[in-house]
Amino acid sequence: MIEIRDLHQAYTGRGGSVEVLKGIDLTVPEGSITAVVGPSGAGKTTLSHCISLLEKPTQGEILVDGSDLSRLRGRQLRSARRAIGTIFQHSALLRRITVAENVALPLRNLGVVHHEMQDRVAEMLDRVGLLHKADSYPGQLSGGQKQRVGIARALALRPRILLSDESTSGLDPDTTAQILSLLADLRTDLGLSIILITHEMDVVRNVADQVASLSHGRLAEYGSLPSLVADQDSTVGGQLLPIAALPLPAGFDTFLDLAYQDGDVDPEWFTRVAVDHQIRLALLGGTIEARGATALGRAVVGVRGEQAQRAIGALNGLGLSARLRSDVDRSGPTGTAISAASPDPTGPPPSGATPIPAGATAGATA
Numbered sequence: 001m002i003e004i005r006d007l008h009q010a011y012t013g014r015g016g017s018v019e020v021l022k023g024i025d026l027t028v029p030e031g032s033i034t035a036v037v038g039p040s041g042a043g044k045t046t047l048s049h050c051i052s053l054l055e056k057p058t059q060g061e062i063l064v065d066g067s068d069l070s071r072l073r074g075r076q077l078r079s080a081r082r083a084i085g086t087i088f089q090h091s092a093l094l095r096r097i098t099v100a101e102n103v104a105l106p107l108r109n110l111g112v113v114h115h116e117m118q119d120r121v122a123e124m125l126d127r128v129g130l131l132h133k134a135d136s137y138p139g140q141l142s143g144g145q146k147q148r149v150g151i152a153r154a155l156a157l158r159p160r161i162l163l164s165d166e167s168t169s170g171l172d173p174d175t176t177a178q179i180l181s182l183l184a185d186l187r188t189d190l191g192l193s194i195i196l197i198t199h200e201m202d203v204v205r206n207v208a209d210q211v212a213s214l215s216h217g218r219l220a221e222y223g224s225l226p227s228l229v230a231d232q233d234s235t236v237g238g239q240l241l242p243i244a245a246l247p248l249p250a251g252f253d254t255f256l257d258l259a260y261q262d263g264d265v266d267p268e269w270f271t272r273v274a275v276d277h278q279i280r281l282a283l284l285g286g287t288i289e290a291r292g293a294t295a296l297g298r299a300v301v302g303v304r305g306e307q308a309q310r311a312i313g314a315l316n317g318l319g320l321s322a323r324l325r326s327d328v329d330r331s332g333p334t335g336t337a338i339s340a341a342s343p344d345p346t347g348p349p350p351s352g353a354t355p356i357p358a359g360a361t362a363g364a365t366a
């Protein structure tokens with residue numbers, strides 16, 4: 001487990017001191033993946049450098065299994081670094097030595113004896129599925145294979161924490177999925193605490209247990225992924241499952257935002273509200289994402305104003321979180337004018353997620 005407490009980082013230049021991290025508190029439980037997201041300049045890389053002990057924070061603590069690594073120097077610092085393995089964006093392998101020699105580097109620097117080093121390298125390459133590439137050179141590998149070697153190297157010192165700094169950036173979707181699946185397995189098999197610094201919301205949605213969002217050097221949001229998706233006030237939740245919706249059809253004047261929470265939603269909610277409760281609903285857009293045995297989702301429906309409160313009650317009773325939008329008009333619920341011919345102005349639905357066909361209506365005559 002890694003705990004970051006009141007972490008500050010300031011840089012001093014000609015123009016004076018600039019505080020880039022302004023008191024970050026973050027806990028990454030053992031055996032879990034925490035994604036750190038945020039806009040450019042929010043402080044993600046600075047946080048990553050502080051965690052990997054490349055930079056010394058100006059204030060605060062980085063506790064790994066209870067001991068503060070941020071105040072160490074010299075030999076103690078070098079030793080503490082072993083607790084944290086880092087995977088970089090471009091794998092950062094040395095081109096002139098073999099895959100096995102790259103993985104062995106951290107062990108060699110530590111003076112591990114030869115046969116032990118060979119065993120460890122073979123074990124780590126086997127874990128990432130690349131034992132057969134041990135004698136190849138990095139230039140002979142695909143992008144995804146290079147990243148796997150980078151992961152094997154990061155694991156060589158048996159760290160407790162794995163820090164991935166944009167490690168899937170620039171990889172194609174299939175390769176990204178393979179790397180994420182490997183990270184998820186490592187979390188489970190080795191009980192690693194994994195910190196994923198990324199700007200890719202697809203990556204976050206597919207693999208993160210918790211999400212921390214930075215803004216201007218502060219922690220803007222933090223929570224489990226399902227809780228953020230279910231929280232209608234969460235900006236990150238909206239970014240994780242973005243929805244573009246059709247405008248309200250004739251006869252409807254009120255938008256409701258819906259969120260699915262964990263597995264407790266009645267799968268027949270739409271029919272039940274329409275038939276059992278005699279409420280007219282127009283399904284205007286939505287996304288459902290399967291996570292293990294549960295489903296996460298967000299949707300937008302249209303209702304008639306006089307039925308809105310009853311609809312909210314019925315939907316909440318079926319396990320959804322339903323909320324009236326206050327800024328109701330006939331443009332989309334985001335306030336952006338959306339035409340029926342172009343129902344998705346923000347681009348395709350997130351990969352791996354199932355878009356609900358917009359425009360379906362149901363309901364008894366009211």
Ligand SMILES: Nc1ncnc2c1ncn2[C@@H]1O[C@H](COP(=O)(O)OP(=O)(O)OP(=O)(O)O)[C@@H](O)[C@H]1O
Binds near residue numbers: 011044
């Ligand atoms: N060595 C430095 N000296 C001065 N300012 C710095 C230094 N490193 C980073 N900064 C500033 O700190 C802020 C946060 O930078 P950082 O690279 O951590 O953001 P980021 O969230 O990783 O952004 P991106 O997604 O674009 O990589 C930026 O305003 C940046 O200009």
